[in-house]
Amino acid sequence: SAVISQKPSRDICQRGTSLTIQCQVDSQVTMMFWYRQQPGQSLTLIATANQGSEATYESGFVIDKFPISRPNLTFSTLTVSNMSPEDSSIYLCSAKGGAYNEQFFGPGTRLTVL
Amino acid sequence: GQNIDQPTEMTATEGAIVQINCTYQTSGFNGLFWYQQHAGEAPTFLSYNVLDGLEEKGRFSSFLSRSKGYSYLLLKELQMKDSASYLCAVGETGANNLFFGTGTRLTVIP
Numbered sequence: 001s002a003v004i005s006q007k008p009s010r011d012i013c014q015r016g017t018s019l020t021i022q023c024q025v026d027s028q029v030t031m032m033f034w035y036r037q038q039p040g041q042s043l044t045l046i047a048t049a050n051q052g053s054e055a056t057y058e059s060g061f062v063i064d065k066f067p068i069s070r071p072n073l074t075f076s077t078l079t080v081s082n083m084s085p086e087d088s089s090i091y092l093c094s095a096k097g098g099a100y101n102e103q104f105f106g107p108g109t110r111l112t113v114l
Numbered sequence: 115g116q117n118i119d120q121p122t123e124m125t126a127t128e129g130a131i132v133q134i135n136c137t138y139q140t141s142g143f144n145g146l147f148w149y150q151q152h153a154g155e156a157p158t159f160l161s162y163n164v165l166d167g168l169e170e171k172g173r174f175s176s177f178l179s180r181s182k183g184y185s186y187l188l189l190k191e192l193q194m195k196d197s198a199s200y201l202c203a204v205g206e207t208g209a210n211n212l213f214f215g216t217g218t219r220l221t222v223i224p
Contacts (some may be wrong), residue, residue, distance in 0.1 A: 001159075031210050042216040043157070043201070092156060096210070100164075102147055103203075103212050105156035 002027050002097045004106035012112045013083055020079045021109045023093030028073035031096035033103070034066070036089045043092070049076040083113045118215035120202050125221045126192055134187045134200050134218045142207030146178050146185045149201040151217065157201055161187070189220075197222045 003026040013019050023032065032049040047055040047068055055068035070076045080087050093106040117139040126132040138146070145164045149157040163169055163178035163185060175188040187200055199217040206213060 033211055040219075043214045045211055048210055098159070100145065100147070100159075100162040101205075102159045102162060104159065107156050 002029060002095050002104045004093055004095055004104055006093050006106040006109050008109055009107065010110040012114060014114055015084055017083055018079055018081045019083065019111060020077050021091055021093070023076045023078070023106055025074045025095050027097070029095040029097045030073070032070060032076045033094040034068060034076070034078045035092040035094060037092060037108075038089050046078070080111065085113045087111065088113045118202055118204055118213060120215045120218045122216070123219045123221070125223060128192055128194060128222055128224050130192050131188065131190050132192060132220065134189070134220065136185045136187075136202030136215060138183050138185070138202070138204045140183075140204055140206050143180060143204070144207045145205035146176070147203040147205065147212060148176050148187045149203060151199045151201060153198070192222050194222050194224070196220065
């Protein structure tokens, strides 16, 4: 199974600023994803990070707000741009792999926007 | 669409058995996954079913009926540390990501 690390683990940011979250996988994976999860709520898929091409965004999420990079098969970044308090959430990186092609998750980044 | 449905909350007693149900609708079924998520932590993979029947892994078992669009996760000999959210997820042919249910928050009481 893949091991995923994320940084930062948490941050407190001011309204109007941007934060870039990094995700590193310890092995090459074909698929990487970014999720958002409010405490006690379900996972919401933001986008699929495609290696070498633009990310595929889910309904309600746009590239200008959540630009994503995926320069290789082990690394991706998610930027939360022009933040507002509504962006306060846990952001999770995920990758697909393993014996059953299941998804693995990073430990998450807890973002608070003041 | 996937229309994954599972109970929001359940409570069970330490040492007992609990069954968490999940129903789903999908246009192209490609596997049923269960995840465990402790508060403040990331989801971790528990089990996978693609054929009908029961898969057993220690204290945890998962069942699938494809014709009924139904799965359950069975937890035996409950321990306090089993208090967590349990997420049902469905794979769909042609889709890269899994589709997650809203999760069932299980509380184990002494």
